[in-house]
Amino acid sequence: MTQYSYDNAKQYINDGADVFTIVPEWRNLKSGHEPLVIDGKVHIFLNSELTRTDDYNRFKSDFAHELVHGGGYAGKKLGIWDLVFGRKDLDYLGDKIKAVERECGDAPTPP
Numbered sequence: 001m002t003q004y005s006y007d008n009a010k011q012y013i014n015d016g017a018d019v020f021t022i023v024p025e026w027r028n029l030k031s032g033h034e035p036l037v038i039d040g041k042v043h044i045f046l047n048s049e050l051t052r053t054d055d056y057n058r059f060k061s062d063f064a065h066e067l068v069h070g071g072g073y074a075g076k077k078l079g080i081w082d083l084v085f086g087r088k089d090l091d092y093l094g095d096k097i098k099a100v101e102r103e104c105g106d107a108p109t110p111p
Contacts, residue, residue: 005036009045019062020045021069042070064104065090068097 005022012020022036022043037043044066068090069075075089090097 002034002036002038005043009043013045013047016047018047018049018058019066021066023070023072025072044070060104061101064100065097068093068100 009020009022022045024035024037024040024042044063046063065088073090073093076092078087078089088097
């Protein structure tokens with residue numbers, strides 16, 4: 001992973017994102033289109049605050065959402081009204097994404 005992509009991902013997490021994914025296909029558009037990751041792997045960043053909450057189902061649902069990104073589904077840019085109404089960047093996938101997030105979020109929590 002390049003320093004540029006690490007710094008940007010860290011900033012997203014510091015700004016309050018629960019999770020953030022960088023996929024190998026993404027490019028640095030500011031400095032010449034070089035890849036953001038150099039090892040060809042998906043990188044998922046987790047906000048440590050999310051893991052400290054008691055909301056384990058939210059953690060599982062958010063992680064499942066990021067795995068879908070890692071699988072190659074890009075998020076749709078959200079407008080202000082999307083944010084107001086609580087929409088997510090993968091909502092364009094319809095019932096499929098909702099089912100994945102629900103099934104993963106509701107999966108039994110280990111003892």
